[in-house]
Amino acid sequence: MDSRELTAALEREFGGTKAARRTVARQARDLADSGKIESDRGHELTVADVVENMADAPEDRDLVERWNWWLGSLETAYGGYERFTVRFVDDGPDVNA
Numbered sequence: 001m002d003s004r005e006l007t008a009a010l011e012r013e014f015g016g017t018k019a020a021r022r023t024v025a026r027q028a029r030d031l032a033d034s035g036k037i038e039s040d041r042g043h044e045l046t047v048a049d050v051v052e053n054m055a056d057a058p059e060d061r062d063l064v065e066r067w068n069w070w071l072g073s074l075e076t077a078y079g080g081y082e083r084f085t086v087r088f089v090d091d092g093p094d095v096n097a
Helices: 003-014 018-034 036-041 047-055 063-078
Strands: none
Touching (some): 003 047, 018 036, 018 063
């Protein structure tokens, strides 16, 4: 899975901050690299899979919440997905400090 393609798709479909898109894309890349989706669902993880599944989340959820919502569904169905959830987004140094 191409992280740049995913980042662009996340921006187009869900918006969010650059840092949030980068964080979700990194977690998705780690998930793809783990082979867990392929093992559990019988196919490699694709950008289209990520976008399609995140689109199923409730409309009032932001980008990170959508990602974690989908990962929660996978955790319930298969187990072993919690490590791919996003716990925080590093927005970089605080410019107001």
